[in-house]
Amino acid sequence: MSEIDTSQPPMSPEEQKAFQARQKQRAVIMAGLLIFLCVLFYLITIVKIGAST
Amino acid sequence: MTTASTTLHGLASAKDLFALTKPRVMSLVIFTALCGLLAAPGTIHPVLGFTAILAISLGAGASAALNQWYESDIDAVMKRTSQRPLPAGRMDRETALHFGIGLSVFSVVLMGVAINWFSAAFLAFSIFFYAVVYTIWLKRSTPQNIVIGGAAGAFPPAIGWAAVTGDVTLMPVLLFAIIFFWTPPHFWALALFVNSDYSKAGVPMMPVVAGRRSTRKQIFAYSLVLAVVAVAPFALGLTGLVYGISSIILSLVFSGLSLKVAMSETFEPEDMEAEKRLFKFSIFYLFALFATVVVDRLVMA
Structure with missing residues (x-):
C-alpha cells in the first residue's frame, strides 16, 4: 500500500508531464524485460527437459 | 507501506x-x-x-x-x-x-x-x-x-x-591470477596521471600514500609477476603454442612499458606519456590474452 508524500511541494504541469513520460518509459522497458525473461525461462526449461530425457 | x-x-x-x-x-x-x-x-x-x-x-x-x-x-x-x-x-x-x-x-x-x-x-x-x-x-x-x-x-x-x-581447477585459478596481477599496474598507471582527483577525495590510492616513485617501482614488480602468471598455463602444459607464443610476446611488451614507467621521474600529468601508453596497452593486453586462450583451445580441439 502506498500513500502520497505530502512533504514535497506539488509538481508544476511541466514536471508532471516529464514524470508521467518517465513512468511510461520505465513501464515499457519493464514489459520488454518481462517478455524477454518469459522466453528465456521457456527456452531454459526446454533445454533442461531435453538434457534429462 | x-x-x-x-x-x-x-x-x-x-x-x-x-x-x-x-x-x-x-x-x-x-x-x-x-x-x-x-x-x-x-x-x-x-x-x-x-x-x-x-x-x-x-x-x-x-x-x-x-x-x-x-x-x-x-x-x-x-x-x-x-x-x-x-x-x-x-x-x-x-x-x-x-x-x-x-x-x-x-x-x-x-x-x-x-x-x-x-x-x-x-x-x-x-x-x-x-x-x-x-x-x-x-x-x-x-x-x-x-x-x-x-x-x-x-x-x-x-x-x-x-x-x-561445475568445479574449479588449476586453469581457472591461473585466469583469475592473470586479472589479479594485471589490475595494480593497469589501475596505478591511471592513478598516476589522475592523482590529484584521488587526493581530493581522500582515497588512499598508492600514488597518494606511497608517492609516485614507489608506485612506479611497484608497477614494474607487478608486471614481472604478471608475466610469470600469464606464461604459466603454457609452461604447465595447459595450453598450446598459440597461447604460449602470444603470452610471451604480450608480456614482454607489457614489462617493457612498465620498465619505462619505473624509470620515469615526471611529476606533471601532461608529460606522463609512459604511464598513458602502459594504461592503453594494458587494456589491449588483457583482451588479447583472453582471446588467445579461446583461440588456442579451438586450435587444440
Missing part, C-alpha cells in the same frame, strides 16, 4: 539505472567470463551459456550499483565520477541500494536455477567481495585497495569456467 515518489528526483530514469551498472566495466566482465566459459573443457548448450553470461553480467552490474550507493560521497568530489547518477542528484541512494540488492539476488538465483549452484555460490561470493570486502571495508583503509579490488574483478572467467564444469 511505502511512500510514493512524487518528484522527478524520486523516480530514476531507465538510462540512469543502466548507468549505475557501469556498462563499460561490464563489457570487460562479459568478455572474460565468455572466455572462461569457452576455454573450459566440455560443452554447454548455447541457451545455458547465454544465461550463465547474463547472470554473471547482472551480478557485476549489481556490484557496481552497490559500489556507487556506498561511494556517492567520494564520487561527488572527483571530476571523473561527479556526473554519475547519484552525485549528480538524478537518483536517490535508496533507489540505488534497492536496485543493487534486487539485481544481486536475481542474478544468483538465475545462475543457480538455470546452471548450477556451485557457480551461483561463486557469483554470490564475488558480489559480496566487491561490495563489502572491497568497497565498504578496504578501499578507504589501505593503499593496497586496488590489489583487493583486482581480486573481485578477477572472478568472472573462473565463474564462466565453473558454469561449464
Whole structure:
C-alpha cells in the first residue's frame, strides 16, 4: 500500500508531464524485460527437459 | 507501506539505472567470463551459456550499483565520477541500494536455477567481495585497495569456467591470477596521471600514500609477476603454442612499458606519456590474452 508524500511541494504541469513520460518509459522497458525473461525461462526449461530425457 | 515518489528526483530514469551498472566495466566482465566459459573443457548448450553470461553480467552490474550507493560521497568530489547518477542528484541512494540488492539476488538465483549452484555460490561470493570486502571495508583503509579490488574483478572467467564444469581447477585459478596481477599496474598507471582527483577525495590510492616513485617501482614488480602468471598455463602444459607464443610476446611488451614507467621521474600529468601508453596497452593486453586462450583451445580441439 502506498500513500502520497505530502512533504514535497506539488509538481508544476511541466514536471508532471516529464514524470508521467518517465513512468511510461520505465513501464515499457519493464514489459520488454518481462517478455524477454518469459522466453528465456521457456527456452531454459526446454533445454533442461531435453538434457534429462 | 511505502511512500510514493512524487518528484522527478524520486523516480530514476531507465538510462540512469543502466548507468549505475557501469556498462563499460561490464563489457570487460562479459568478455572474460565468455572466455572462461569457452576455454573450459566440455560443452554447454548455447541457451545455458547465454544465461550463465547474463547472470554473471547482472551480478557485476549489481556490484557496481552497490559500489556507487556506498561511494556517492567520494564520487561527488572527483571530476571523473561527479556526473554519475547519484552525485549528480538524478537518483536517490535508496533507489540505488534497492536496485543493487534486487539485481544481486536475481542474478544468483538465475545462475543457480538455470546452471548450477556451485557457480551461483561463486557469483554470490564475488558480489559480496566487491561490495563489502572491497568497497565498504578496504578501499578507504589501505593503499593496497586496488590489489583487493583486482581480486573481485578477477572472478568472472573462473565463474564462466565453473558454469561449464561445475568445479574449479588449476586453469581457472591461473585466469583469475592473470586479472589479479594485471589490475595494480593497469589501475596505478591511471592513478598516476589522475592523482590529484584521488587526493581530493581522500582515497588512499598508492600514488597518494606511497608517492609516485614507489608506485612506479611497484608497477614494474607487478608486471614481472604478471608475466610469470600469464606464461604459466603454457609452461604447465595447459595450453598450446598459440597461447604460449602470444603470452610471451604480450608480456614482454607489457614489462617493457612498465620498465619505462619505473624509470620515469615526471611529476606533471601532461608529460606522463609512459604511464598513458602502459594504461592503453594494458587494456589491449588483457583482451588479447583472453582471446588467445579461446583461440588456442579451438586450435587444440
